[in-house]
Amino acid sequence: MVNEPNSPRDEEEKRLLVVLEQVGRRMRKELSLLGDRREDVVGIRQEFWDDVRMNFSDSTEVGETWSSIVQQAELLAERERSHRVASEAVERLTKQFDSPYFARIDFAEKDSGTEVIYIGRASLVGEDGETFFVYDWRAPVSSLFYDHEPGPATYRVPDGRMEGELKLKRQFVIRGGQMKHMFDTSETVGDEILQAVLSEGSDTSMKSIVATIQKEQNWIIRNEKHKLLVVQGAAGSGKTSAALQRIAYLLYRFRETLGPDQIILFSPNPVFKGYISRVLPDLGEANMKQMTFRELIEARLGRRFEVEDLFSQTEALVAAEGTAEGEARERSVRYKGSEHFFITVENYLKRLEQEGVRFRPLRFRSMTLVSAEEMSQQFYGIRAADGFGTRAAGVRRWLLERIKLWVDSQMDEQWLEEAAELVDGEEIQRAYVDVRRRGGFHDEAFDDEDQMSARLRRRVAEQAVAPLVKAVRSFRFLDAVSTYRELFESRSLFSSCSPDGVQPVGWEWMLQRAELTMGRKVIDHEDATPLMYVLEALEGFRRVEGDIQHVFVDEAQDYSPFQAAYLRRRYPRARLTVLGDFNQAIYIQSQESGGFGGWTRLMAPEATSVLRLTTSYRSTEPIVRYTKLILPAADAADITPFQRDGEAPRLFPCKDGGQLGERIAEDIIGLLGRGYGTIGVITKTAYETGNASALLKEQLPDDVPVTLVTGGSAELPKGVSVLPAYLAKGIEFDAVLVWDASLAKYGKEKDRKLLYTVCTRALHVLHIYHTGEASPWLPSEK
Structure with a gap:
């Protein structure tokens, strides 16, 4: 269709050319500067010692020699800094040339004229230093795009609020410097843009969502009022994406006082760490510190003890299911993740102020x-x-x-x-x-x-x-292990510290287990955090990291009260942003603590805000409606699918494991042929992943990559990934093939949330395979 002269589309394309010319001019300038700086750096490095006057005949000459070396080193460092800044500018401008902006708003401030504002990932200012061609999405005025539809609107500035009228809201899809789509919208973020983005294939790393931030997500991103921000969100509701954009916003908003090394994010596993590692660099910001809670435990206890991790604990519990030992261990794990035990340990620490601390001679x-x-x-x-x-x-x-x-x-x-x-x-x-x-x-x-x-x-x-x-x-004279064990070795002591004077069911088994494991310097995962808490308390929490200003915790529903309390004590000055989903609480350690454990009691109510995200954007509407039926009706009631159509999930019965492998291999070939780039074959346990990957490699052609993803994996590969359920948390795939969702594997009530978590990893295709009878939690095909 031919555009009419002076149509809005025609005018916008003309304006895009003007902006691209500005970007190109800046690019040429930065490239020239980059070349000069590169030559300077290379030249200084080559001639470094030629320009240094070396003389060691006496102390005066040594001092002059040292000054000469320092001077040359400072010159080199300055040139390297300039080269790095120019290099970063070229990278940013390259991205701007591809897509300089994604939105336009026309805003008439009260008693003033209308200002036309274009919003992009980064600002673009003219050579006069005053003309804004593009505003950064994090600028105060940009919040109008995310928070308001056309009509009366306000936005917050550091010294108050600006009032006016939002006269126009327009969205763009620009790729390779070409305008692909343009929409005028009355919504905060138009469905057309959101559907276009969500319909794209997944990648091996998470994408930025700045063009599709929803109003409730924007509130999370820009919240500066509360010290504790708790986000309960449905699977695929954009919790993690909003958290990463929040980090980018904070780095922009407080650029003079906050650096990326003062922000730390706790990820659920190493795979997830790699998955989100590109979001901030794509927005022009350096990555924050990132680690798993396991790494924190290892750093504190790993040198002296063999410490079980959460994944190994999960595997051990699955392997012991149905046995007396397994049931006793499960009771212990549940109890030691409970509020009751946390209060018991806190009371014990008060007792230790008067007596009872053990020491090593x-x-x-x-x-x-x-x-x-x-x-x-x-x-x-x-x-x-x-x-x-x-x-x-x-x-x-x-x-x-x-x-x-x-x-x-x-x-x-x-x-x-x-x-x-x-x-x-x-x-x-x-x-x-x-x-x-x-x-x-x-x-x-x-x-x-x-x-x-x-x-x-x-x-x-x-x-x-x-x-x-x-x-x-190193305070090794404090015997934290013996001090901790004493709580279980004395029945009267435990009862006196218990908030209700009651000992848990299986207390004697816990005592025997502590003697067996800790005597061999082996620490069960359920004991690691309480032990670390006691150890740090006895040392006065001397390793607190007071320079950290913000702590983000993803999959927070999987943390026990001890882990929440420990993080609060370790980062005493930090604001907390915790994100999770009650319906994905798959670990036994946190299932007795109401989903978010002890998070909401860490700070005063007036400093705490709890927000719910109910719309699921990740999966198609048929997948969301199907996965809702896995959960109890009350838990699924608030989950709302975004209206994106797709094929219905399918259930495939198989007579045995051999046929299951054959049919999944055939399915993979078909899905790859349809253009799906990431396919997740998700098993219940790590033990099953070995069998599954071996079967698939036998069945699939050599040119189809099959990667076994383990707890030590740092990146999610392209192609076919075979991984256990607990490593899939927070990750998404174009297609998910569930490996053996049978009654034998997912038959218990505690497996329900795990199965829900597995199925909600799918963006476009969900195929569920099972041997024997299917899990009772799976809806029947209609």
Whole structure:
């Protein structure tokens, strides 16, 4: 169809050419600057030492030489910084040339004329420094696009609110500098644009959603009022995307005082870490710190203990299902993730202020330098009001002094004489240098040999006790494991700390399990966080990271009250943004704590905001309606599908595992032929993934990549991924093929949310395979 002269489309295309010319002009300038800076950097590196005046004849010349080196190094660093800035500018402009903006709003401020505003991923300012061709999506005025339809509208600025009328809202799809689509809309974000974006195929990394942010997501992104923001969202409602855009917004809004190293995001697994790693760089921001809670545990306990992770715990529980041991372990996991146990441990810590902290004696070979009883007396000799941290630090200073005094007492002991005679030449040289520094080895000195011998013995003694000194400095004299175990070893102690005086069912089994595992320096996952909490409390939470200003926690419904409380104590000055879905609480550790565990009680109600996202955008409407039926009706009531059509989910019965593998392989070939780039074959457990991937590799052609995704995987590959359910959290695939959703695999009530989580990973296609009888939670095909 030919555009009419001066039609809105024609005018917008003309305007796009003007903007692209601006981008191109800036690009040429930055490329020229980049080339110059590259030549400068290469030249300075090549000529670095030629331009440095080297002279070591005396102290003055050494100082001048050092100044010359520093000067050249600073020049090189400045040129490298300039090169990096120019390189980042070229990368940003390249993206702008592809798609400089995605929206236009016409806003008439009260008592003022109408201003035409174009919104994109990054701002574009003219060479005069005043003309805005494009506004950054995070600018205050840009919130009008996300929050309002045409009509009266306001937006917040640092010193108040601006009022006026939104006269026009227009959206664009621009790719490769070409205008593909243009829509005028009366909605906050038009359905046409949203459907176009959602209909695209998935990728191996999450995409930015700045062009399709919904009003409720924008509220999350720009919220600056609350210290604790809790987002309960349906599967596919954009929780994680909104959180990442929130990080980008915060870095933009507080650019002078907030850096990416002051923000940390806790991801559910390493695969997810890689999946979201491109969002912030695509928006021109450096990535925040990112880690899993497992990595935090490993950093704190991993050097001293073998610590079970959450995935291994899950596999162990599945393997022991139906046995007395399995049921006892499951009770233990549920209880140790409960609010009741958290309060019990908190009460126990209050008791420990008066008595009960266990200590490790300080031993050297067969000698006890300081007994545990002496340490306890010293610890409790410091007033309780000073807190655990001050007490522990006081004992540490006292122990270091005791070690020093002990070393002094050993100077004439036989073991030290013998050890000093065996030292090598290098150690003798060090002793010689020490004596020389103290004024020895000159004509008036008569006791040089004695000094040398004494210094050698002291060095040997200090080296011998160096491991003890290191252990003391690291607070290893505190026996957190024995202190924690004591809570289970004394029935009366546990009852007195329990908030209702009641011991949990299976308390005796928990005691036996603690003796069995901790005695071998093995820590069950359900014990890791409570143990770490006790350990950090005794040390006064000395490893708190006060420089972190924002903590984001994804899949927060899977955290126990201990994990929530521990993070709050570790990052005491940080604002918290936690995101999750009650219906995806798949781990037993958090199923007794109401979905979000202890999150909502971490801060005062007036500092806390809880928001629900109910619209599911990820999957097609038929998939959302199908997966809602997996859940109890009350839990699914608020989930609303976005109106995007697609094929209905399908259920495929198979006679055995062999046929299941054959039919899934045939399905994969068909789906790849239809253009689906990412296909997830999702099993219940990691054990099943090995069998599934082996069967599929036998059935599929060699040119079809099949990747077994494990807990150690850092990236999600293109093609076919075979992975267990718990690694699929937060990730999406063009097509999901559920491996054996049978009664035997997903027959219990606790499997219901797991099956829901698996099925909601699908964007466009959901095919469910099973052997024998299907899971009772699966809706029947109609």
